[in-house]
Amino acid sequence: MTTTGVPPEREERDERKDRRAWLREHSELGVCVMLLALGAVVLTDALTMDVEITQRGPVGPKTVPVAVGIGLLLVSVLLAVDVLRGGRGEAEGGEDVDLSEPADWRTVLLLAGVFLATAVLIEPVGFPVAGALLFWGAAYALGSRAVHRDPLIAAGLSLVTYAVFNNLLGVPLPGGPLMGVL
Incomplete structure (x- = not known):
């Protein structure tokens, strides 16, 4: 027993629940971490770019990537400061997503498979065929x-x-x- 009269296992369990609840309420911090990592990568790449010294004008090829990284x-x-002060993002008025429904994993996996197949097939069969498969598969x-x-529209779009x-x-x-034939 602890000084509060609660068994240590239960106290530890309550602390984990509190921590999970806090993380759930501040889940937007995950976006902050992603933006921070992306900014660090962009800034690192921009500052380590190998660029010839000769440039015209005051703005060189590093300027925009450095500005984007700093931004x-x-x-x-x-x-992060806004989220920690209690700010919350609001859903758009036009969103009709029911968060109580489970994700449609079949659609997600089918789309992922179509994108992967396109990436694999684009070199051997060319963009017109791979693109047609991409458009038809996504539809x-x-x-x-x-x-x-659908296949006719996909071929035309491609x-x-x-x-x-x-x-x-x-x-x-x-x-x-096919492009050698056409």
Whole structure:
């Protein structure tokens, strides 16, 4: 027994519950930690960039990354102070998410699989085919079951995206074996 008359096991259990409750009430501190880490990475990368000394004007290639890194660090500290003072983020008025319902893991896993398949297939089969699979797979994972329409729309979107990036914007995307034929 402790001086309060409560067994030590129960007192320890109560302390853990209190700690968990405090963390749950201040869960936005996780965002602060993420922003702090991201800011540190961006700032470290910016300051260790290997840049030629010759530059035109007062603003060099390090300026924007350093400003973004400092901004991320500042926002993380200000947000942490706000959360610790009792500030809470409010849900948007248009959100219709029911937090009492469980997550739809089937959809999440299907989307993750589609993204992973696209990353693996983009080099061997090219962007037009991998992009079509990405668009069709995402539509399927999100509930569309129009089996005749979806693949055609996905192929069209993929070809248009490929043409815009490759030809108009000058961003080369892997064409794959089909681009030699077309």
